Amino acid sequence: xxxxxxxxxxxxxxxxxxxxATGTLTxxxxxxxxxxxxxxxxxxxxxxxxxxxxSQEPKASRLYRFADATFIHLNQRTNRVGVIASxxxxxxxxxxxxxxxxxxxxxxxxxxxxxxxxSLGTVFAVYRRLADGPEGGLADCLQSGRNLVAAGYLLYxxxxxxxxxxxxxxxxxxxxxxxxEFLLSHEDVRIPSPPRxxxxxxxxxxxxxxxxxxxxxxxxxxDSTFPGGxxxxxxxxxxxxxxxxxxxxxxxxxxxxxxxxxxKMRLVFxxxxxxxxxxxxxxxxxxxxxxxxxxxxxxxxxxxxxYIGNRELVQMAENFIRLHEPVRPGDNP
Ligand code: AHM
Ligand code: MG
Numbered sequence: 001x002x003x004x005x006x007x008x009x010x011x012x013x014x015x016x017x018x019x020x021a022t023g024t025l026t027x028x029x030x031x032x033x034x035x036x037x038x039x040x041x042x043x044x045x046x047x048x049x050x051x052x053x054x055s056q057e058p059k060a061s062r063l064y065r066f067a068d069a070t071f072i073h074l075n076q077r078t079n080r081v082g083v084i085a086s087x088x089x090x091x092x093x094x095x096x097x098x099x100x101x102x103x104x105x106x107x108x109x110x111x112x113x114x115x116x117x118x119s120l121g122t123v124f125a126v127y128r129r130l131a132d133g134p135e136g137g138l139a140d141c142l143q144s145g146r147n148l149v150a151a152g153y154l155l156y157x158x159x160x161x162x163x164x165x166x167x168x169x170x171x172x173x174x175x176x177x178x179x180x181e182f183l184l185s186h187e188d189v190r191i192p193s194p195p196r197x198x199x200x201x202x203x204x205x206x207x208x209x210x211x212x213x214x215x216x217x218x219x220x221x222x223d224s225t226f227p228g229g230x231x232x233x234x235x236x237x238x239x240x241x242x243x244x245x246x247x248x249x250x251x252x253x254x255x256x257x258x259x260x261x262x263x264k265m266r267l268v269f270x271x272x273x274x275x276x277x278x279x280x281x282x283x284x285x286x287x288x289x290x291x292x293x294x295x296x297x298x299x300x301x302x303x304x305x306x307y308i309g310n311r312e313l314v315q316m317a318e319n320f321i322r323l324h325e326p327v328r329p330g331d332n333p
Pocket of ligand 1: 108109110111112113201236237238239264
């Protein structure tokens, strides 16, 4: 951990290497870090809050609304962001026509497990607006992940960590609450190889397609080509499970199944941002057929099958699906 390289100094240093940088993206990343600190203060004391504020509303939904409102409020009137879309809102929120960026948010992923003190996360994705003026909105939010300018997440766990990339590698910063600063704790992150873990909810295996089921057996070490397999770790919190694969080496999988024929993960609010990080860290992300970042979103809340982590494991998932599923789930046979 660097006690002198704060997130702010790191962002400014990165900005200096961009020829025509205006500082707008720098300001946006600052605002996201501030929102992360505000949410972290509440997300890491949710049980205490419940006793302090007698409320009929479940703790999880109160925290979800708080996170959503905090990230939107701290980015709505900065002239940096022209359009905001959040997983918790049906439509995009146009902020002001001068803002040149688009901000997409999963405000608090894993929120259904708040009562069990499982680590939660906020996922963010930043694009440039496609056109100036008020006609922005949905089209700005439905850009391919290949257009991402920056992406990352906050993880509210044993530490509060902000992980982001603006296209020049991945860096992680851990919050020192005493200083109120995010300090560089993991520089130029590369997904380690060989992988150690896999994250997959085996309770769904009756609903998986043949290729996904064969890949799950491969990960378990039940396929002769991969004796021993990997260790399974699954928290039911995407950001926490991805963070483990990013730092420890591994793969997170949420296959399409008969409950979620298009997968459960949301393409524009979580999958694209994490896929951007994975590729920046030498890994990969796929829907089982093609890279997640190549998918062209058609609706704001669309979901996608999701395999993300070590490149060789993602490619193995695609091989099993290609071999055992000539017809994709959800396709007309
Ligand atoms: P949630 O944010 O409503 O809790 O749902 C998202 C979560 C992801 O964080 C996690 O990876 C997945 O849902 C777990 O789904 P399941 O419980 O079906 O395994
Ligand atoms: Mg989510």
